[in-house]
Amino acid sequence: MASLIVRKNSDNLNNAELTALRAGYAKAQTIMDNRGYNHFAGLHGIPNWYCWHHSHKQGSTVNANLFLPWHRAYLLYFERAMRDQSPATPKVGLPWWDWTSSNSHSVGVPNAFTVATAGGQPNPLFKAKIVAPTSTPPINRFTRRFPGNPAQLPTAASVTTLLNLTQFNDFTNQLENIHDFVHGWTGGNNGNIGGDMGSLGTAAWDPIFWSHHCNIDRLWYRWQLKHGVNNISPNLLPMVLQPFGLKVQDVLSINALGYEYAASFNRL
Amino acid sequence: MATKAKAKKHAKSAAKVAGAATTTDKLYRTSAVYKSPRKISVANLPSSYSRADLEFIGVDHSGASYEARVYLNNPGADADTQAVEANGYAGSYYIFGHGGCFGDVGHCELHQRDEFDPRPSSPLEPIKKVVMATDALKKATAQSSEISVTVVPIIMSWTEKTDMTDIMKFDHINLVTYD
Numbered sequence: 518m519a520s521l522i523v524r525k526n527s528d529n530l531n532n533a534e535l536t537a538l539r540a541g542y543a544k545a546q547t548i549m550d551n552r553g554y555n556h557f558a559g560l561h562g563i564p565n566w567y568c569w570h571h572s573h574k575q576g577s578t579v580n581a582n583l584f585l586p587w588h589r590a591y592l593l594y595f596e597r598a599m600r601d602q603s604p605a606t607p608k609v610g611l612p613w614w615d616w617t618s619s620n621s622h623s624v625g626v627p628n629a630f631t632v633a634t635a636g637g638q639p640n641p642l643f644k645a646k647i648v649a650p651t652s653t654p655p656i657n658r659f660t661r662r663f664p665g666n667p668a669q670l671p672t673a674a675s676v677t678t679l680l681n682l683t684q685f686n687d688f689t690n691q692l693e694n695i696h697d698f699v700h701g702w703t704g705g706n707n708g709n710i711g712g713d714m715g716s717l718g719t720a721a722w723d724p725i726f727w728s729h730h731c732n733i734d735r736l737w738y739r740w741q742l743k744h745g746v747n748n749i750s751p752n753l754l755p756m757v758l759q760p761f762g763l764k765v766q767d768v769l770s771i772n773a774l775g776y777e778y779a780a781s782f783n784r785l
Numbered sequence: 786m787a788t789k790a791k792a793k794k795h796a797k798s799a800a801k802v803a804g805a806a807t808t809t810d811k812l813y814r815t816s817a818v819y820k821s822p823r824k825i826s827v828a829n830l831p832s833s834y835s836r837a838d839l840e841f842i843g844v845d846h847s848g849a850s851y852e853a854r855v856y857l858n859n860p861g862a863d864a865d866t867q868a869v870e871a872n873g874y875a876g877s878y879y880i881f882g883h884g885g886c887f888g889d890v891g892h893c894e895l896h897q898r899d900e901f902d903p904r905p906s907s908p909l910e911p912i913k914k915v916v917m918a919t920d921a922l923k924k925a926t927a928q929s930s931e932i933s934v935t936v937v938p939i940i941m942s943w944t945e946k947t948d949m950t951d952i953m954k955f956d957h958i959n960l961v962t963y964d
Contacts, residue, residue, distance in 0.1 A: 563887050569905070570881065571846075571912040577900040652887045665941075690915055697879035701850035701941030715850045715942020716884030717908075759905075 520608075522596070522776040524735070527612035527627045527728050528620055529780060534609045535629055541603030542641035542724060548602070554722075555648050557595045560760065561721035563649045563656070567760055568717070570693065581753055582686060584693050585737045588730050589768045590761040595727060596776070610776055613731035616670040616699055625667035626703065630725045642724045647713070660723045662712040663705035670702065671695050680740050685749050688740055696733050703729065735778045738771055746770055817938070819953065820860050824931040825960060834962035837922040839934065841878060843911040843956025847893060849943040850882040851952055855916050856935040857925040864937055873935075875921035878914035885946025911956065922960075934958055 530538065545554040561568045569587035572580045596611045603609065614627055621627065630642045649656040675695065682688045703725060704715020713719040720726050741748065746769050754766040771777060839855060856862040859873035868874045886893040895907050925932055938953040 562883070566908055568908070570908070573908075573910060574898070574906040576903055581905075649887075653889055653892075656887075663942075691917070694879050694914070697850070697881035698852070698877075700881040701852070701879060704850065704942035706940075706942050711850070711884070711942030711944060711947075715882075716944045716947075717881055718884050718887050718944070720881075 521772065522600075522608060522610035523779050523782045524610040524731055524776055525612055525782055526618075526780050527614050527629055528618065530609070530612055530629065531783075534607050536636065537604045537607050537609045538599075538612065539635055539641050541599040541609070542645075543638070544602040545599055546641055546645050549648065552598055552601065554599075554645060557591075557598060558645070558647070558721040558726075559649065560591065561726075562716075562718035564651045565760075568721075569758075570717070575756065578752060578756065581756060582689050583753065583756060583758065583765065584696075585689055585734070586749075586753075586765045586768050587758050589734050589737070589771075589774075590758040590763045592727065592730055592734055593763075593768075593774055593776075594761055611731045612728050613735050613778070614725065614728040615732060616729075617673040617676055621670055622667050625664045625670070626662070626725055627728075630728070645722050645724055647719055647722045649719075652718075656719070660713045660719070661710070662703060662714060662723060662725070663707045664712070665702045665705050671698065676736065679736070680743060682740075683744060685744075688744075689737075692733065692736060692740075696729075699729055734771075738778055741769070817952075818863055819934075819936040819955075821934040821958065824933045827926045827930050827932065830926065830960075831962055831964075834964065835919070836917065836963040837919045838959075838961045838963075839875065839916045839918050840959040840961055841914040841916070841936075841955050842959060844878075844880065844914050845911055845954040846880050847883045847909050848885060848947050849880075849949065849952050850884075850941045851880050852939040852941060853878050853880070853914075853953060854937040854939065855918070856937070857918070857921050858929055858931075858933055860933055860935050862935045862937055864939060866937065870921065870924070873921065873925060875918035876916040878916050879941075880914075882943070882947070883909065884942075884944035885948065887946060922962075932960070 542554065549555055559565055569583040571584065572582045575581055592611060615621060632640050633643055634640055644660045646659050647656045679688065679691055679695070682691060700720060701715050704712035706712065714723045714726060749765070749769065754764065756765050758765065758768070768774060854868050854877050855875045856866070856873040857875050862872065866872050893909055895909060898904065898906055936953065940952055943949060
């Protein structure tokens with residue numbers, strides 16, 4: 518029987534789940550065709566630039582802010598591709614990084630993503646290799662990350678204020694503003710150069726990208742629970758989320774997409 | 786099927802704070818700290834409003850990632866100014882920048898697209914950022930008959946392709962209040 522994939526708080530993954538997640542990422546990072554990590558990271562910025570941020574015009578549709586729907590489709594495809602490379606059990610979904618948590622305000626990026634090695638092997642959640650030969654200049658190096666002061670991360674109070682916004686455009690604009698901050702904070706800089714999360718072109722190669730966006734998607738889900746699953750401008754519904762085979766109307770219900778969010782989940 | 790919006794429809798009253806550059810003269814002002822060239826008279830604002838937004842129109846996001854700290858009636862604000870209410874701090878907008886052009890020559894040039902073009906507009910089209918500034922505006926208008934805006938960029942992240950001399954660029958600011 519098919520069951521929903523449970524996306525958990527990254528701090529609450531047990532050892533078996535974390536090992537399975539790392540196994541999937543590690544294997545995907547060795548695959549250079551369209552099943553691999555490098556392919557999916559390259560859909561966001563360099564070299565394909567499919568990502569949708571802020572409002573755009575497409576055909577006769579103006580002010581189309583598909584930031585949330587586009588990234589929901591993106592995460593779904595990525596998660597399924599990682600599942601293909603992961604052990605069948607435990608069935609692990611993308612974990613979300615709650616940057617408002619007391620742990621994040623203490624350590625910043627969660628420990629699962631900051632240790633250089635795990636089980637005697639390079640930790641695939643710590644860094645990934647960017648292979649972008651058509652970039653100018655070509656890029657072939659591992660990701661870098663220089664996060665800021667953990668105390669500066671968004672607070673639970675700011676999320677509460679966000680979730681109380683009643684109009685979709687207000688909500689998505691303000692959530693994207695927080696998202697933009699976390700990208701700049703996580704990438705940061707070392708005085709000479711910035712980290713990859715801080716630049717749109719390479720952000721998706723940093724493994725923390727997916728868990729940052731998983732939290733963004735979770736907050737949209739929480740807002741939908743409060744203000745309505747279908748609470749979005751109807752003229753956006755038929756718009757296609759390129760290059761995925763989904764329209765905006767297809768990604769409004771996360772249960773219809775086969776996943777759910779939980780703080781923790783334990784099978785007895 | 787879309788649900789009916791729950792929020793009441795707001796009436797808009799917009800006042801353009803900063804004029805200067807236009808879309809025909811390449812859009813944007815560039816400076817380390819932006820100071821609005823003219824002030825808004827409080828007399829031009831409604832006597833009551835439930836919300837006030839500062840809309841930053843035509844914001845460039847092709848370069849560095851940065852924070853833009855927005856101050857009311859504090860023309861001396863700079864990067865060392867504490868972002869607190871006592872200093873007129875109204876809020877910040879953040880830019881997740883592209884970091885520069887990583888394509889071939891001309892890759893990041895913007896081209897006009899008509900309504901028959903099925904492609905989305907360029908990811909580099911200038912954007913709008915909104916800082917909700919209701920409390921800060923009410924406090925400022927209680928203390929002064931005019932409102933000025935100062936915007937201080939704090940650079941967070943960049944790449945080897947980022948033009949570091951030219952970070953914060955936008956066309957103009959609207960001050961918008963809602964009933």
